[in-house]
Amino acid sequence: MITLSATHEDITVGVLADPPAADLRDLIDTHLHMPFPFGRNPHEAEAAAAVDAWLSAWGLTGEPGVAAMIARTRPARLASYNGPAMDAGLLRIVALQIAYQFVFDDRAEDVGGRSPGRLVPMLCESIAVLRDDRPPATPLGAALADLYRQVRERCTPGQAARWSWAGREYVHGLLYEAVAQAQPGLVRTGDCTSIRSLTAGVEPFYPLCEAARPDELSAAELHHPAVQRLRRLSADAAVWIPDLFSAVKEQRSGGLINLALAHQRAHRCSLQAAVLLAVRQINATIEEFQRLYAEVEPELSPAGIGYVEGMIGWIRGCYHWSRTVPRYADTVSVPAVPLAP
Template sequence: MSTVHQEIPVARPGGLSGGTLKDLIDASLHMPFPFLRNPHEADVAAGVDAWLRTWGLTDDPAVARMVVRTRPARLASCTSPTVDRGTLQIVANQIAYQFVYDDRAEDVGRRWPGRLLPMVCESVGILRDGLSPSTPLGAALTDLRRQVQERCTPAQAARWSWHGREYVHGLLYESVAQTRSVPLATGVCTTIRSLTAGVEPFYPLYEAAQSHELTPEELHHPVVERLRRLSVDAAVWTADLFSAVKEQRAGGLINLALAHQRAQQCSLADAVRLAVREINDTIGEFQALRAEIEPELSPAGVGYTQGMTDWIRGCYHWSRTVPRYADSAVAPVDP
C-alpha cells in the first residue's frame, strides 16, 4: 500500500540555547525514521467523528473540543501508515476512545479518586468477561472489542484485551500517585507511564495486519519482547517532551520530563534535555536490536516490528504539530 510522504524538519543531534522548547526538542532528539502518513487518513477522520457521535462520547462540548485538539485520526495515520483502511479505522477509533477515557479518568481520579473504581471495573469486566456495559464509555468499549474480535484471531484479540486491562489499571495507579503527598520516584513514574501510554493494545492489530500469523517463537522471543518495551517507552516519552508544559500547568506528575525536573530540581528545559538523552539511548538500543533480530524473523515478524517503529516515528511527528501540545512551541528555553 502506498503511503503519503511529507517533508518536515527532521530532528537533528545537538543542543540549543534560546528559542522554544519545541526548538530544543527538534534540535536534540534523534529521530532516524522518515515521516509517513496513511493515505486513508481523511476518510478515517470522518469515521472517527461518526463513531464518537454514535456512542455519545462527544455530546459534551468540552470533549468535542478535546477531540479536535488531539486529532486521533492524524495520530493513527502517523503510527499506522501502511495498514488497510479497515484496520486504520479501528486504530483511530481506539485512539479517540483512549483520549476520552484518559481525560475522564484523570479528572475523576484527581477530584474523587474513589469514583474511578467503577470506571475501571466496568472496563475490566468488558475486556475480561464480555460483560454488558452500563455507561456510554462502556458501550463504546464494547463496540471496539467487537471490531477487534472481527479483525483479529482469538489469540490476538485476547492479547488486545489483556493489554487494555493493563492500560486501565495504569490509570488507577496514576490516580493514586496524583494524591500522594510523598515525592514520586522517577522509576515509579516511568512504570506507570508505560501502562497509561496505552500503546501496547495496538500491537495485536499489527499482528492481524500481516499476511500470516507470527509464530509463538517469534512473538515471545526475548528480543522481540524487549523491542515492544523499548518502542512503547520511546513513543510515549517523546510525547511527554511536547506535553510537559501542558502537564506542568495542570499539576500532572506522570511525565518523563517532569519526573527529571523533580528529581534534579532543575529547569524544565534542562529536564527536557535529560529526557531527550534517555529517549535517544532507547531509540539507539531499539535500532540495534531490531537489526539483530530481523534476519531471523519471518516476513510477518518483520512487519510486526515495523509497527513498533511506526509508533516511535508517529508519536514524534504527531506530537510536534498537534494543537493539544501547542504550548511547547511558545514556551521559551531561557525564560
C-alpha cells in the same frame, strides 16, 4: 555549548543548533534522535470522519469538552502517522481506539483527580467488558464493547486476546496514576516511568500491528526475548516522546506522570534542562532498539518483521503527531533557554 543551570548541578549539552533553537519545540527537534522517516496514510480523512461519526453514535461527543478535545488531539492523524501503510479498515479501528482512549483518559483524570476511589466503578466496567464480556452500563462502556467487537472481527482470536489483555493493563495503570497524583511526594522517577508505560496505552495497539500482516506471529517469535525487549523499548519511546511536548501543558495543569517533569523534580532543574535529560533517555532507548533489531532481524519471519515495523511506526508517528497537534501548542510558548531571574 549551552549550559542550563539547575539548583544542585549544571546540566551541559554540547550540541548547538545552527541557528540556535528559539523555543522548547525547536530544542526537542534539535536534540532528539529520530532515525525513522515520516509517513502518512492516504485514508486519514476517512478515518477522521469515522471517528466523529462513531463518537457521536455512542453519545460521547455530546459530553462536556469531548468535541473540543478531539479537535485538539486529532486521533486520526496519530493513527495515520503511526500506520501509514495500513488498509482503510484497520486504520479506522486504530483511530477509533485512539479516540476512545483519549476520552477515557481525560474522564479518568477528571474523576480520579477528585479521589482515586471514585474511579473504581468506571475501571471495573472496562475490566468486565474486556475480561468477562459482560454487557456495559454506560455510553463509555458501550463504546468499548463495540470497539472490542470490531477488533475480534478483524483479528485472529490470539490477537484479540492480546489486545484485551493489554487493554486491561492500561485500565489498571489509570488507577495507579490517580493514586500517585494524590500523593505526589512519594513518586520517584522510576515509579513515574512504570506508570507511564501503562497509562500511555501503546501496547494495546501492537496486536493491531500484527493484524496488518496476512500471517500471525508464531508463539516462538512473539515470546522471543529480543522481540519482548523491542516491544518494551518501543512502547517507552513512543510515550516518552509526547511527554517532551506535553510537559508545558502538564506542568501548568498540575500533572505528575510525565518523564520530563519527573526529571525536573529529581534534579530540581529548569523545565528546559529536564526536557534535555528526558531526550537523552529517549535517545538511548531508540539507539538500543535499533541495535537489537539489527541483531534479531535475520531470525524473523516476514510477519515478525512487520510486527517490529509496526513498533517503529509508533515511535516515528508519536513524534510527528506530538510536534504538530494543537493539544501541545504551548510548547512553542516556552523559550529554549530559561530566562534570567
